[in-house]
Amino acid sequence: MVDELKRRKSCRFCEQKIKIIDYKDERLLRRYISDRGKILPRRITGNCARHQRQLTMAIKRGRHLAMLPFTAEVTR
């Protein structure tokens, strides 16, 4: 509980001084989607509002370019 509260406070992008989240950085963005392909909410990522917004934008661009999934892959 205490751990979670602590974690919640830190926005990783602020800490690393990443000003612009790039939609081309697939490896980074993959960390912020669930295994079903959903964007992780702020209460889990702990991002600040500004960066969460940027992240969402980047993920959506990544999805458009088929670098990221919209949903979990369908098993055929």
Next chain:
Amino acid sequence: MRKYETTFILDPSMGEEKIESEIKRVSDLIQGHGAKILQNDRWGMRKLSYPIAKKNQGYYVFILFEGEENLPKELEKFYVLNESCLRFLTVKSETEYAPESQPKERSTSSRGAENLE
């Protein structure tokens, strides 16, 4: 003049030669409008996260250029009419362009920014 970046996915089934000519057509179109290409990257063949037009792979091309404000519109018109283009995305470029240097790793670039401040 403004910096834009455009990424498009070409249908890989049409063969290498055709891919080359399509890339050339796009870059010619950009340069034909008086724009300057700052960076031309080929990400090459990549697996698509989901099928597009029944294709599971695509040939990715990324171009960073500096051009007039009407150019993205022209580009997108071209993409829409081009059947070999599976997807495209053109956005204003926000990343700093540094000549001579290739796109850096995330960690090194953020560290570099720290040193400057």
